[in-house]
Amino acid sequence: MDEEFLPWTEKYRPHSLTQVIGQDETINSLKAFVKARNMPNMLFAGPPGIGKTTATLALAHDLYGKHLDGNVLELNASDERGIDVVRGKIKDFARSVSMGGEVPFKLIFLDEADALTPDAQNALRRTMEVYSSITRFILSCNYSSKIIEPVQSRCAVFRFLPLTDPQVHKMLRHIAEKEGLTVEEKAEHAIAYISEGDMRRAINCLQGAAIHSNKITEELVYKISSQARPKEIREMVECAYKGNFLESRKMLLDLSTKYGLAGSDIILQIYREVSNMEMPERKKVELVDKIGEYDFRLVEGANERIQIEALLAQIMMSGMEK
Ligand SMILES: Nc1ncnc2c1ncn2[C@@H]1O[C@H](COP(=O)(O)OP(=O)(O)O)[C@@H](O)[C@H]1O
Numbered sequence: 001m002d003e004e005f006l007p008w009t010e011k012y013r014p015h016s017l018t019q020v021i022g023q024d025e026t027i028n029s030l031k032a033f034v035k036a037r038n039m040p041n042m043l044f045a046g047p048p049g050i051g052k053t054t055a056t057l058a059l060a061h062d063l064y065g066k067h068l069d070g071n072v073l074e075l076n077a078s079d080e081r082g083i084d085v086v087r088g089k090i091k092d093f094a095r096s097v098s099m100g101g102e103v104p105f106k107l108i109f110l111d112e113a114d115a116l117t118p119d120a121q122n123a124l125r126r127t128m129e130v131y132s133s134i135t136r137f138i139l140s141c142n143y144s145s146k147i148i149e150p151v152q153s154r155c156a157v158f159r160f161l162p163l164t165d166p167q168v169h170k171m172l173r174h175i176a177e178k179e180g181l182t183v184e185e186k187a188e189h190a191i192a193y194i195s196e197g198d199m200r201r202a203i204n205c206l207q208g209a210a211i212h213s214n215k216i217t218e219e220l221v222y223k224i225s226s227q228a229r230p231k232e233i234r235e236m237v238e239c240a241y242k243g244n245f246l247e248s249r250k251m252l253l254d255l256s257t258k259y260g261l262a263g264s265d266i267i268l269q270i271y272r273e274v275s276n277m278e279m280p281e282r283k284k285v286e287l288v289d290k291i292g293e294y295d296f297r298l299v300e301g302a303n304e305r306i307q308i309e310a311l312l313a314q315i316m317m318s319g320m321e322k
């Protein structure tokens with residue numbers, strides 16, 4: 001595909017381990033494996049959008065160079081979750097002859113392996129053992145607890161961390177420069193706030209904003225991502241906490257019309273603000289507990305507007321009690 005039409009998450013995906021941002025300990029280990037031309041089976045665990053797939057592809061690139069094709073099998077386990085895949089594709093590839101180059105093993109990458117059924121995972125454990133001299137596996141997952149113990153114990157586990165704001169900023173600046181965008185400092189912070197350490201989300205947010213203008217402002221970022229400014233949510237929560245329910249309700253209405261916010265997003269933003277607000281610990285515990293309850297009600301399908309207003313009422317009562 002022409003580069004111009006690639007989503008930026010693909011266009012700016014690092015090709016080599018040296019270009020991956022953050023995850024320092026993991027990346028350093030991977031570099032050492034490349035140098036040694038040897039590595040254990042590995043399990044990459046962590047939330048979405050933080051470099052698990054990227055690190056694997058970069059490792060494969062650095063390890064095999066021009067012999068990449070034929071030495072790497074990439075499977076997305078959420079498309080092919082069953083035992084047949086393990087018995088079929090994986091086994092066939094593991095058994096096939098290596099395709100040249102100096103690395104004595106082939107690489108099988110099972111992306112999103114937590115989607116594999118337990119049966120498939122059990123079959124995998126055998127396959128890993130039988131072909132251990134000529135293949136290595138990398139499994140990626142959001143939750144390592146969904147990988148059966150015998151598979152986990154055959155892997156070195158690497159935990160990927162949400163990226164820090166400065167790490168997100170670094171990527172945003174890199175892309176902004178290449179794409180000829182000016183990104184306000186406040187807009188950088190806004191994108192980092194919205195993406196919560198998820199680089200994929202940060203990049204998508206930047207690309208979404210860039211469709212509208214090559215001058216990226218804070219306002220544009222919040223607008224296109226349907227999130228309120230943290231400051232505005234904070235004011236609404238504080239207003240309720242101080243006992244001014246009607247005023248806070250009006251703010252909620254304004255925010256909803258201005259940004260078209262979804263209930264679950266508002267609750268999450270309220271939670272983030274309450275977590276940062278100055279208040280006695282006992283109150284905070286009480287409120288977080290309440291927020292959890294209202295979040296659950298929304299999941300169960302209750303009316304969003306009524307629930308968020310009711311939550312504001314709870315916040316008010318909590319603020320008024322001694
Ligand atoms: N640590 C990182 N350094 C640089 N880019 C990253 C990093 N993590 C994620 N990205 C970007 O976000 C996109 C999604 O990352 P990916 O590795 O696919 O996430 P996941 O952890 O869900 O596998 C990539 O295409 C890449 O552009």
Ligand SMILES: [Mg+2]
Pocket residue numbers: 052053054111112140
């Ligand atoms: Mg991935």
